[in-house]
Amino acid sequence: MNRIKIGILGATGIVGTNYIKLLQEHPWFEIVDLAASPRSAGKTYEEAVKVKWHMTIPIPEDLKNKIVRDVQDFNSIASELSFVFSAINMPKKEQIKEVEFEYAKRGIPVISNNSAHRWTPDVPMIIGEINSEHVNVIPIQQKNRGYDKGFIAVKPNCSLQSYLTPIFALEKAGYKVDKIIVTTLQAVSGAGYPGVSSLDMIDNIVPYVGGEEEKTEKEPSKILGSVGETGIVPDESIQISATCTRVPVTDGHTASVNVKFKDKIPSQEEIIKIWTEFKAEPQKLNLPYAPSQPIIYLDNIDRPQPRKDRDNDKGMAVTVGRLRKDNVFDYKFLSLSHNTIRGAAGGSLLTAELLKAKGFLT
Numbered sequence: 547m548n549r550i551k552i553g554i555l556g557a558t559g560i561v562g563t564n565y566i567k568l569l570q571e572h573p574w575f576e577i578v579d580l581a582a583s584p585r586s587a588g589k590t591y592e593e594a595v596k597v598k599w600h601m602t603i604p605i606p607e608d609l610k611n612k613i614v615r616d617v618q619d620f621n622s623i624a625s626e627l628s629f630v631f632s633a634i635n636m637p638k639k640e641q642i643k644e645v646e647f648e649y650a651k652r653g654i655p656v657i658s659n660n661s662a663h664r665w666t667p668d669v670p671m672i673i674g675e676i677n678s679e680h681v682n683v684i685p686i687q688q689k690n691r692g693y694d695k696g697f698i699a700v701k702p703n704c705s706l707q708s709y710l711t712p713i714f715a716l717e718k719a720g721y722k723v724d725k726i727i728v729t730t731l732q733a734v735s736g737a738g739y740p741g742v743s744s745l746d747m748i749d750n751i752v753p754y755v756g757g758e759e760e761k762t763e764k765e766p767s768k769i770l771g772s773v774g775e776t777g778i779v780p781d782e783s784i785q786i787s788a789t790c791t792r793v794p795v796t797d798g799h800t801a802s803v804n805v806k807f808k809d810k811i812p813s814q815e816e817i818i819k820i821w822t823e824f825k826a827e828p829q830k831l832n833l834p835y836a837p838s839q840p841i842i843y844l845d846n847i848d849r850p851q852p853r854k855d856r857d858n859d860k861g862m863a864v865t866v867g868r869l870r871k872d873n874v875f876d877y878k879f880l881s882l883s884h885n886t887i888r889g890a891a892g893g894s895l896l897t898a899e900l901l902k903a904k905g906f907l908t
């Protein structure tokens with residue numbers, strides 16, 4: 547089968563290198579273009595990525611000598627490129643917005659990890675298991691902006707799926723959620739490379755991660771929203787209060803969640819049954835990177851743990867544990883998912899597979 551030719555913008559960063567690992571031998575997609583900042587442009591990939599390659603596999607032979615392109619060198623974009631994953635970091639969000647718009651305008655769909663376009667109303671923010679129907683805003687976006695084949699789709703903040711997937715599964719089963727209080731314990735890889743200094747992280751917890759609490763509280767409303775005439779209409783029916791911290795863990799964002807239901811309250815057994823039986827469109831479509839069981843519940847009193855559970859089902863499953871009654875709200879639990887896989891490269895790879903299955907990527 548002829549694989550779809552794709553590019554990675556920000557190929558030298560933490561998320562970019564994760565794409566390279568995950569896309570090795572992908573049945574549908576083949577990497578043909580690697581792009582990064584002007585610092586890396588013109589170098590071979592091996593030279594550009596040097597000390598920043600932290601994957602557990604060596605740099606793939608066919609990419610080592612590929613010359614890295616400047617993300618903003620639009621004239622050298624290969625004509626064979628079908629779409630790009632974007633994992634760029636630039637000083638200003640406006641710059642990222644412009645770069646991503648430029649690719650879309652040139653007919654190249656962009657599937658982005660960046661927060662720049664998350665609140666652009668006609669850009670879908672997708673978690674495959676929650677709102678796959680939001681792909682239907684893409685024709686609206688193309689019409690609004692006069693794009694032919696190009697469009698932008700984004701994934702949410704890297705810790706969101708840890709708590710929102712279990713919450714969504716309960717809502718879908720008919721148990722409407724009123725309020726949640728969530729405290730995230732976020733891994734250092736979430737800050738990119740080189741990230742937070744070792745002197746700040748070793749033997750320590752940093753009680754503030756810039757911008758994360760706002761994203762944690764606000765992004766669910768767009769994800770749980772519906773497709774309107776000009777874009778996504780947010781659903782603000784769940785009140786969320788968040789505290790986000792950085793902890794000395796390499797990969798895997800944990801969330802401690804307290805939940806209060808609107809009216810009907812499920813039993814503990816029902817909640818665990820709902821979670822373990824939860825399946826959604828990526829599973830029904832049998833997408834290559836979909837976890838077979840999106841939510842795994844562990845009975846062990848001391849789980850989930852990042853080191854033991856972040857890689858469950860290719861790093862794509864959300865692992866939940868310690869469900870118990872809450873004296874103030876109704877229940878509390880802990881949930882965990884891999885931030886650079888499920889929360890970044892793997893999550894957006896799943897979105898790309900969904901978009902291909904629905905005919906948006908050719």
Ligand code: NAP
Nearest residue numbers: 556558559560561582583586634635659704736738739890
């Ligand atoms: P990173 O390790 O700092 O990598 C940043 C990438 O952007 C590198 O490839 C870098 O290229 C490129 N870049 C930097 N300045 C640029 C410029 N002026 N023009 C073009 N490219 C430029 O960051 P990361 O952790 O991979 O994150 C990438 C994006 O994904 C960010 O928006 C981040 O918020 C988001 N994200 C990250 C995670 C996570 O867990 N890490 C999760 C979800 C979303 P050079 O090597 O040439 O500098």
